[in-house]
Amino acid sequence: MKCHQLIETPTHKWVFFGRDPEKPNKIIDTNQYMVITSNKALLMDPGGIELFAPMLANIVKMIPLEQLTHLFASHQDPDIISSLGLWDQTLPDAKLYSAWMWEGFIRHFGMDNISYEAIPDEGMSINLEQVELKFIPAHYLHSSGNYHVYDPAAKVLMSGDVGAALEGPEADIFVEDFDAHTQKMRFFHQRWMPSNTAKNDWIARVRQLDIEYLCPQHGRIFQGKQVAQFLDWFEQLDVGTGINRSA
Amino acid sequence: MTDQQPQKRPYYVIVAQVAAELNKTLASCRQINLTASNAQAASTRIGNSAMGFKVLTHFIDELASETQKAARDINYLARQASTLSTYIARSQMALKQFAHARQKLGTHTAQPAMKRAEEQTREKFHSQRSEFNGMIEQIQSNLDDLKKTLRTANALASVCRIEACRVDKQNQDTFIGVADKVDEVAEAIRQRVDTAVTLFTQTEEKEAA
Ligand SMILES: [Fe+2]
Ligand SMILES: [Fe+2]
Numbered sequence: 001m002k003c004h005q006l007i008e009t010p011t012h013k014w015v016f017f018g019r020d021p022e023k024p025n026k027i028i029d030t031n032q033y034m035v036i037t038s039n040k041a042l043l044m045d046p047g048g049i050e051l052f053a054p055m056l057a058n059i060v061k062m063i064p065l066e067q068l069t070h071l072f073a074s075h076q077d078p079d080i081i082s083s084l085g086l087w088d089q090t091l092p093d094a095k096l097y098s099a100w101m102w103e104g105f106i107r108h109f110g111m112d113n114i115s116y117e118a119i120p121d122e123g124m125s126i127n128l129e130q131v132e133l134k135f136i137p138a139h140y141l142h143s144s145g146n147y148h149v150y151d152p153a154a155k156v157l158m159s160g161d162v163g164a165a166l167e168g169p170e171a172d173i174f175v176e177d178f179d180a181h182t183q184k185m186r187f188f189h190q191r192w193m194p195s196n197t198a199k200n201d202w203i204a205r206v207r208q209l210d211i212e213y214l215c216p217q218h219g220r221i222f223q224g225k226q227v228a229q230f231l232d233w234f235e236q237l238d239v240g241t242g243i244n245r246s247a
Numbered sequence: 248m249t250d251q252q253p254q255k256r257p258y259y260v261i262v263a264q265v266a267a268e269l270n271k272t273l274a275s276c277r278q279i280n281l282t283a284s285n286a287q288a289a290s291t292r293i294g295n296s297a298m299g300f301k302v303l304t305h306f307i308d309e310l311a312s313e314t315q316k317a318a319r320d321i322n323y324l325a326r327q328a329s330t331l332s333t334y335i336a337r338s339q340m341a342l343k344q345f346a347h348a349r350q351k352l353g354t355h356t357a358q359p360a361m362k363r364a365e366e367q368t369r370e371k372f373h374s375q376r377s378e379f380n381g382m383i384e385q386i387q388s389n390l391d392d393l394k395k396t397l398r399t400a401n402a403l404a405s406v407c408r409i410e411a412c413r414v415d416k417q418n419q420d421t422f423i424g425v426a427d428k429v430d431e432v433a434e435a436i437r438q439r440v441d442t443a444v445t446l447f448t449q450t451e452e453k454e455a456a
Contacts, residue, residue: 049337053259053330061267065260085340086333089257110340 001054003062004173006213006221007154012037012131014156014213015062016221019169020054029169030079031217033158035151036063037129042070044149044158045080045217052083056090065091070128071114072135073098074160074217075143076105085110097126097135099145119147136205138162140198155212162202163230164188165219175220178229184219189234191242203235258379259332265386265443266325272318272436279311279400279432286425293418300410300422307403307429310396314436317393321386321443328382335379338372383447390444397440400433 001020005013018031032055033044041063047055059068071094073081084106087094092113098106100118107116123137135147141162149158165171165184175181193199214222214230222230286304290297345365404426411422 053333057263057266057326057329060263061270086336090260
């Protein structure tokens with residue numbers, strides 16, 4: 001599994017994990033992200049049960065496990081959080097932040113020790129030591145209870161399934177040719193994203209944010225001006241249309 | 248939950264930590280390689296009186312590569328063991344559920360298909376566990392071997408100090424520097440290996456897993 005430090009500020013860093021060559025073929029490739037401060041860490045969209053062992057191996061190389069205090073699940077999907085049952089035995093004192101409406105569902109993955117911190121519809125902020133992280137609403141993109149993580153200091157937006165692309169594990173971490181990349185994103189957004197209204201509302205809010213890195217849970221990371229390019233591309237795309245592919 | 252008992256970590260965590268410790272030794276090995284090649288260059292410059300030393304640096308270089316290979320092998324093995332251990336945990340969860348289901352059946356007899364599924368899971372669990380124990384034994388014996396190799400490093404450093412007496416004062420410092428570096432890095436690696444060994448011995452879960 002690749003492990004790449006995305007950005008380092010005086011107070012914290014962002015790390016990317018993904019592209020595991022040993023991943024079973026039929027499961028979708030996922031990106032995991034972690035914010036590390038001096039004594040704490042937040043792991044975002046920890047991944048599916050098959051990803052647990054490589055994730056654990058990479059994390060213990062980086063920090064003592066006690067430091068991993070916070071987990072975040074953008075939504076309830078299995079590729080996001082089906083590893084929960086194993087994390088629950090590994091980090092009994094951790095907190096899991098996710099949508100209030102998914103608590104009863106996510107607990108089906110097995111959760112006896114970790115505490116569930118429900119995020120309200122309007123989102124919320126947490127402090128990881130002196131670092132502020134905002135869970136911003138992204139409902140219906142694609143899940144009806146869905147959040148992204150914005151870090152105003154590092155200018156990073158972890159955008160869950162928004163910006164996702166369907167590519168093999170050999171793909172690069174960063175978007176190179178934006179236009180070529182849209183080919184790999186189009187169907188995913190048309191089929192998995194249900195609502196133009198939700199999409200446009202999200203775009204309007206995200207345009208207000210200062211973003212240097214837009215980090216989706218599948219596919220590649222957008223950097224610099226590619227972020228605005230992505231928002232423009234997403235704006236003109238009709239979503240909720242993936243069933244009529246030939247139309 | 249009230250008093251802070253030392254937590255018993257799942258076995259997949261411990262093995263992953265062992266892998267991480269071994270991974271950290273790789274950078275140390277590269278340091279020895281670098282020191283050896285610097286020393287080799289220095290001995291070429293010094294000429295004849297450093298011939299013995301030059302041969303020695305070759306051994307140091309070889310030792311570093313050997314250590315690096317051993318650390319890589321153990322690291323790989325430990326990561327495999329960690330993955331296997333998560334499968335064991337999953338089998339264990341399944342067995343717990345089967346037991347629960349059986350209990351729910353009460354006086355009803357379990358269907359043959361259900362019994363078979365439980366039996367198969369139990370067999371899988373046992374074979375996974377014995378494979379895992381084999382891997383752990385392998386890792387432990389590899390760690391022992393690595394410790395023996397590290398003792399060679401100290402011996403080489405001693406010979407290095409003896410060879411230093413054969414050259415003039417100015418070059419002596421280079422030789423002694425190499426000896427010190429080898430000792431220092433070997434010690435750093437030994438500490439990591441000890442940490443790895445302690446991680447294993449502190450938990451008695453192996454039998455209970
Ligand atoms: Fe999803
Ligand atoms: Fe996803």
